[in-house]
Amino acid sequence: MTSRGFTTDIVHADRAFGTEHGGVHQAVHSSTQYGFDKVEDLIGVFQGTLKGAYNYARQGTPTTAALEAKLARMEGGLGAVSFATGMAAITALFLTLLRAGDHLVASRYVFGNTNSLLDTMAGLGVAVSKVDATAVAHVAAALRPETRMVFVETVANPGTQIPDLEAIGALCAERGILFVVDNTVLSPALFRPAAVRAGLVLHSLTKTIAGHGNALGGAIVDTGLFDWSAYPNIAQAYRKGDPRQWGLTQLRKKGLRDMGASLSSQHAHAIAVGAETLxxxxxxxxxxxxxxxxxxxxxxxxxxxxxxxxxxxxxxxxxxxxxxxxxxxxxxxxxxxxxxxxxxxxxxxxxxxxxxxxxxxxxxxxxxxxxxxxxxxxxxxxxxxxxxxxxxxxxxxxxxxxxxxxxxxx
Missing domain, CATH: 3.90.1150.10 (Aspartate Aminotransferase, domain 1)
Known part of the structure; x- marks a missing residue:
């Protein structure tokens, strides 16, 4: 992060990361395949030893990577993973980080599609408690030994209820529970959930951040505040390197590679440009x-x-x-x-x-x-x-x- 203002940082982000031919925007990379001079480098991408390279667009392109870096800066986080839609992001969140037998506490006041997805998760063996999260006591009363995640929206759609964000964040930090905040409505221009100890921040990029009704997208940002080394649902294959990256790695590998809800470079570019006027x-x-x-x-x-x-x-x-x-x-x-x-x-x-x-x-x-x-x-x-x-x-x-x-x- 820099000491520059929020908008200054956004409008100059692409140039700060480096662009081709002096362009003020990141180029739109439409390739689905990426080639290598040496097969050892291709192997390195698959095995995670070669960083900053691309092999197949389902797991990202230089254009989506530039947007993810911008989103991480906007939320004050350490990294992000982008998806084709906001619902793709939240579906990847639940299916990637929760298992049958786990327990999820969610606000009763959430987006209709999210509410439907919570019912789907219950059908897959994840116990779901929907509570009035405007009071932390309701969240605390719902917690169980197997509770892995608490999920809320900063401002509920459509009733505009606001969870007891600070108190819930403190409760989750005390219990070692992952606190996830959907910040779609406010965006980091008006609020950063890291301030209330959220471990992950979710966005439907289609809405506030893109803002022009011309691009679908979603994203999950890791604030760096959650200890992934203590999270039991991280696969052994991803328990290597910096533990702070384990959550993002699993979201990218399982949520994008396995589920395939990838953000296109064209829409990533439109979202990145839209964010400049956020x-x-x-x-x-x-x-x-x-x-x-x-x-x-x-x-x-x-x-x-x-x-x-x-x-x-x-x-x-x-x-x-x-x-x-x-x-x-x-x-x-x-x-x-x-x-x-x-x-x-x-x-x-x-x-x-x-x-x-x-x-x-x-x-x-x-x-x-x-x-x-x-x-x-x-x-x-x-x-x-x-x-x-x-x-x-x-x-x-x-x-x-x-x-x-x-x-x-x-």
């Missing part, structure tokens, strides 16, 4: 989202607004203390749930779409779409009402979005 986008989206949240909270047609930077938010004090902004994710409940679809149809600016973290505002009725498959009981347990609307705030002028919300509510 701080600017995160700041503006946060400012606009707060203005919209304050407007909605005062409107008689709105029953409740969920946004971390509102004083009414249950975890507002923690958000103010830890985060540099609330980011783009917000949701609100209409007093008349039956008005939900008609209200959304009256909106002119937000795109009626799934997805998050775009330059354009995106809007979706939560219960009828992304949490429909989960069922009414799960929705009730997560506090998702039939009138809940999720809004991903884009870069439109705040005044235009306020006018649009106002006319739709009228």
């Amino acid at each position: 701080v600017l986008r995160a700041r503006q989206a946060s400012e606009t989202a707060l203005a919209l949240a304050q407007f909605l909270e005062s409107h008689p047609a709105v029953a409740r607004v969920h946004y971390p930077m509102l004083a009414s938010h249950p975890q507002n004090a923690q958000a103010i203390r830890l985060f540099k902004g609330g980011s783009w994710l917000m949701s609100f409940e209409l007093r008349q749930a039956d008005d939900c679809q008609a209200f959304i149809n009256r909106l002119r600016l937000p795109v009626k779409s799934t997805g998050l973290g775009d330059t354009r505002s995106l809007v979706i009725p939560v219960a009828h779409t992304i949490f429909w498959e989960a069922g009414a009981a799960v929705r009730a347990d997560m506090g998702i009402s039939d009138g809940l609307v999720r809004l991903s705030v884009g870069l439109e002028d705040a005044a235009d979005l306020l006018d649009d919300l106002g006319q739709a509510l009228r």
